[in-house]
Structures are given as structure tokens and as C-alpha cells.
Amino acid sequence: MDANILNSFNEAKKLYEKHGIDVEDALDRLSRIKISLHCWQGDDVRGFMNRGQELSGGIAVTGSYPGRAATPNQLREDIEKAFALIPGRHKVNLHAIYADTDEQVDLDELAPRHFASWVNWAKEKGYGLDFNPTCFSHEKAKDGFTLSHPDSEIRAFWIRHGKASRKIAESFGRELGQPCVTNFWIPDGYKDTPVDRMMPRVRLMESLDDIFSEPISEEYNIDAVESKLFGIGSESYVVGSHEFYMGYALTRGKTVCFDLGHFHPTETIANKLSSWLLFGDQLLLHVSRPVRWDSDHVVTMDDELLEIARELVRGGLLDRTHIGLDFFDGTINHVAAWVIGTRNTLKALLRAMLEPVDRLKEIELEGDFTSRLALVEEFKSYPFGAIWDYYCSMAGTPVREEWLTEVKRYEREVLFTR
Template identity: 70%
Template sequence: MQSEVAQSYEEAKKLYARHGINTDDVLQKLEQVKISMHCWQGDDVQGFLFKDQELSGGISVTGQYPGAARTADELRSDIEKAFSLIPGKHKVNLHAIYADTEEDVDLDQLEPKHFQNWVDWAKEQGLGLDFNPTCFSHEKSKDGFTLSHPDPEVRRFWIDHCKASRKIGAYFGEQLGQTCVTNIWVPDGYKDVPVDRLAPRRRLKEALDDIFAEEINPAFNLDAVESKLFGIGSEAYVVGSHEFYMGYGITNNKLICLDAGHFHPMEGIAGKLSSLALFTDGILLHVSRPMRWDSDHVVTMDDELIEIGRELVRNDLLATTHVGLDFFDASINRVAAWVIGTRNTIKGILKAMLEPTDLLKSAELEGDYTTRLALLEEFKSYPFGAVWDYYCEKNGVPVREEWLTEVKAYEKEVLLERQA
């Protein structure tokens, strides 16, 4: 006998079929979508390489919810719990400060061996890994500059760190059989208006040229560069602006990272995807929720997320867009934050897949804007939720809010014990 979820799905399936949408095919496509879930939500961006290091680079995490991971093993346990409540097989995004090693090693000396425990674990779990050099929260980034630093010795340290990070990323890709995306973001900038905007950008360009001088098999590692509009301590000027990295990425065939929180508060990134797609071989997308600019709130099913999903699906960009998450909230259960944000991101893509895209495009091309608007509005109330529930049940994860019961139990049995 069919479950209630399966029965509801069958009814929804019939409705969507009226417009040529095969929901079974849609769910098969959805299973191929991998979300790169960020590790730093689990421990408030502390990492394990430098104990008790204060956050810097304009990064701030607020809240004192109990249960933050204190070790790599605890963090991996929390990630496993989150993934057990999220449909599909995905990836984990690591920062360099999450090296799992007893060795006293600085950022510029990191090697793949310092992440072997992560690789072994990812193999066991069937997960891919992405990577990021950590160009913040370090004594050599205290003055707000790294790759564009005027001191060549400081600049060399960060260049060597990024070079090491690319090799680590390539090792991940080779060992796991899933291409690693290694993304470079630096906090470089001035709090007040500078006299010379060009020189720091020239230094950043030269540093990036040095970092990327060594060719790495793109089957193992893809390089990405990430911009920002402004940050705490760089309100007046950011070296790595959107225009800088867009020019650099297109010229040098690097992925350009669009982070939903790194633009003007009234500016969405969905409309940028189709523009970049014409001039690049791929895009790195960081999904976040900037309630007040780059505040990195947990991703919800808001209008911007739905528009991002639509742009990816309508323009057939899923195959060339690497979708990751970037938020951190210490005011709520950290595992729940992962589950909510990741499930919502997948939902946003599924919702777009369940639109009659071909019919809408045809109406638009013919100038039938009445049909376009009417269908878009009517499909807002189509039973998307029934398809999502079935996808969860089919993948053996909790349906609807049932996952919260498991998170609460995990909090009581595991997370609260860390406070003892």
C-alpha cells in the first residue's frame, strides 16, 4: 500500500503532467545536483589549526547556542547528522584552518597530509570536498591586507598559502573522483577613502598570477575568485571588487564566485548568472541570506533564492554552476542551520524545475505576456510540496519538519554533553 506521501505525489504528478512536466524525470535530475555544505557553520569559523584565534577580516559570528564542535571528529559527526536529514549526496566545503593534524604547521606550509583524515572520511561517506585558503584570522592579516599587502614578505606568505591550497584541492579531487573547487577570497581593503586605488589592485593581480602560474588538471581542481562590496574595516575600499575579479576571472579562465551577500543590499545576484554564463565556462555560487548586507543568515525560501533557482534551471546552468552555502549563525542549533539552509537550497532548485519553462519561453517569444504572467502566478500554488515530500521519502530522509525531532534528540544526546 502506498504511503500518504506517495499518494499525494501521484496526484501532483498528474497536475504537472498536464503541462508536459514529468516529475519522475525532474527528481532524477535533482539527484545529480550537489550542494557544497560549508563546514564553518559547525564551529563558528574557528577551525582547528590555531586555537583561540580571534576572528578577523570583517568576519563576526553572534550567539552562544551550546554544542559548537571543538574537534574535527565532532565536526564530522555533526556534518554526518545533518546529511542524514538532507536528500541526495553532496559535498563539504573546507577552509584551510580546518586542517586535522597534531603537527605545528603554519598556513604557508600546509600539505595534503594535514587533511588526510578529511579525505578518508569523505571516501567513507561518498562525499566530495571543496577548499578555501584562509586569508584571515592570522597575525599576518591583522592590518587588513594579505595578497595585496605592500610588504613583499607578507605578500609572499599569502601567495605560498594559496599555492599550497591549490595542491590540497587537487589532491581532494584526485582522491575522491569529484572535482574540487578552490576559492580565493581576501579581506584586503581600507576603512577610509584611499589615495591610491590602483596600486593594491596591481599587487593583487600580480599575486594571483603567481598563484595560478602552475597548471593543475581541471579534472581535479578548479580555481575560483570571490569579490566583496565592502566589509567591517574595509567600508571605503575593497581591493578585490566585483569588477576586478570579473575582469580577472574572464581573462584568466577562472571561476567567478558570486556570493549572495557580497553586493549592495538592494541588489540580487540571480540576474548576473546569465550574463556571466556567456563569457565563462562556469560559475561558483555562494548562497547566503544578507538580511543587512553580508550578515550571512541561514538560507530561507525567500524570493531571491527562488529567483536564483529559476535562473539556474531556465538557462540550463546547473551543469556548469558549483553551488555552495555560506552562512554562520551561533544563535540557533548549528546542525539545524545546515539542514534548513541546505534543504531550502535544494527546494529552490526543485521549484524551478517544476515550472513549464519551455511553454513560458515560447509564450514570451511570441509576445504573449498574458500567458506568461498567468502561468507564473498559477504555478505558485501548484503542489510543489508534495513532490518535495516524496523526494525526501524516496531518499530515506525525514519528511517535512520530522527532521527537527532528530536534531533535538541529537542536541540532547550529543551537543549538550559538550558543555559538561
């Protein structure tokens, strides 16, 4: 290890230890956190089924940066490169349209065999896998409705797809020895104000009940449901609202997914976490960065990310929270986007772990709000960067911006040659 990195770490460690903070314990906790890397950043949400199908269902990707993955092998190669630049051992989040098969199958016919190459690869590399049914960019979703569609035959198609997705996820969990989180998001809604808000939600409830009717052990598969405030084409009404899924998850024993871009533009997610986990067993976070709407920008070290990390650490909620990324930016290098977003998420969690949480709670109970504010603000400039550099070095990953040099080399030698 570089002597400067080690010296800076030791000096920073002394500062934190003065406040009773165990830096080694924080790094150990951080090393056990698995971030689920979303495969769809690598190819602009195109997938490998129904090639040529236009994106729909409120999904939009801007930019045409060269080098996006066009085959499953290319996508896996790019993910491996990203993980080589990110400390820790993590997971890969797949959408159903990323099946690796030469068979001509539709979404409702997918089976574990169509993802065998992904499982074999993940097993070889030591990655976990998560999963998502793909309820968009399909001819049976072109009018904006899937599981709440008034046509029972179309609903039946999406119900079959949901059931197939859970079986695929179960196989992931069995094969890889860690649970697969299967997240259900649908684009259903109206562009203009509907007359009947109730019946689409009744149909969605019944469809979900049908999908989840077969019990699957959470040792292998964890079901999550994801709400949205509005989307392109569903500006006035979304069937699967936050209130709908909160009620559904609580009454059905399911996990709720909070996506940072799926709420009001000025609404923060951090304040919701303890409220949900007071009643629900687990939580799924889709970490993104909305800019005025659900625009899924690459995650940066902004106030919202830091506040979410603090809430998870201060509330002791990390063990019950699954963290995945969800953004797709086609204007920059696809691999760099993964690296930036994941490293920022981990950095935010480390910063939260390096706060004197127990002391802050004590002085809060004592009513010493002056000391609370002073300490919180002073710790914002404590040298967490020296701890992060040490962690990266110990993990064998690049320190600071050194990773960018490797991405640029990979870009020249691999991405630009595609």
C-alpha cells in the first residue's frame, strides 16, 4: 500500500477514535453491503428480446455515447470492468428482457433456462442476482396498461409473466445461495384525468394476488412492489401509487420499493424509511437522481443521498434494506456511470458510519440541540476521504480518480471498437 494513503488513514483514524468511532468496524460493515448494479445502464434499456422495439411505458434514455453493450457477453464484460473498479462484492440486477437465449419466446414463456448463462457467470464471479419483470416496451403494453388492463386476456399475459419471473428469481436464489429480490413495477396510468380510479386498482390488486398465489421461500426470492407518482403518458393518474403499494405490501407481507425519482420533485425519501420499517419487514431502495422528474440521472454525492445513508445507519436499518441503483444515462461512458454511482453510494454510507451516532442520540435526548447541530456540521468536514482511500486500496481497487484512467483505456480498447 502507498505510504501516503496509510499515513493519512492512520491520522484520520485518530480523529475519529477521539469520538469513540471504530473505523475498522465501519469498514467491516461497509464490506458486507451489497449494491445491486442495474444491467440496463450498460445498453440504454434495450435488452436482448424484441430487438428494435421502441422504448415505451414512460421509459426514455437520452444520448448515444458509443460502446453500449449489444450482446449478453459484452454486457457481462462491461459489468466485470465496473466491479473491478468498485470495492466490495455486489449483485447484478437483471430485467426479464435480458434473457440470453436463441429461442423465440415471449415474456410469459421465460424460464430459468433462458438465464442459465447469467447464473453460471454470477456463480463463477461470486455475484448475486436480482430480477425484474419487464412490463414495458411490448406490444401488450403499448396503450399504457398491463396488470390493470381492462382486457382480461392482456392481464392474463402479464400475470403469466409475473409468475414466470418469480420462478426465475427462485432459481437464482437456489443456485447462488443468496435471495433474489424481484421487483414489480408497471407503467399503468392515464395521461389525463380518469373518471374511474377505483376499478384499475381493483384489477391490479387481483392480478398481483394471482401472481403471488404460489408461496416461494424468502430464502430464495423476496417480492417487492414499486410505486410511482407520475410518468410520461401517466401524468394525471398512476394505478400503482405509493398509497396503493403501501397498503398492498402491508396486507400481503411484501416488500416496498422506494425509488428516489418516484415522488414529488421536492419530496425526500429519507424521512420515509423509518416509518415503513416500523411496520414492514424489509425495504428495497432504488437509488437514482431525479432532476425535476423521474429522469434517472447518475447518482452523485448530493444531500438526498447523504441523508438516506444517515437514516439507514442511525436507525440501524441497513440489515433490512436492499440497495439497488436505477439510472440510465446515454450521454456518458456507460461503465463510468456505474462506477460513479456505486462508489458514491458506498461513500455516502461510509460517511454515515463515521459519525458519532450514539453521542448524537444522547445529546438529542438531553435537549442539547446546540451541540447536536454543531457536531453534525463539524463532521461534514472530517477526513472520511482518507478512510475511503484506504478501503479502496485494501480492496485492490483504484484510489480516487485513478479509476477513470482505466475506464478510458477500456473505452479505447474495447468500447470504441464495437
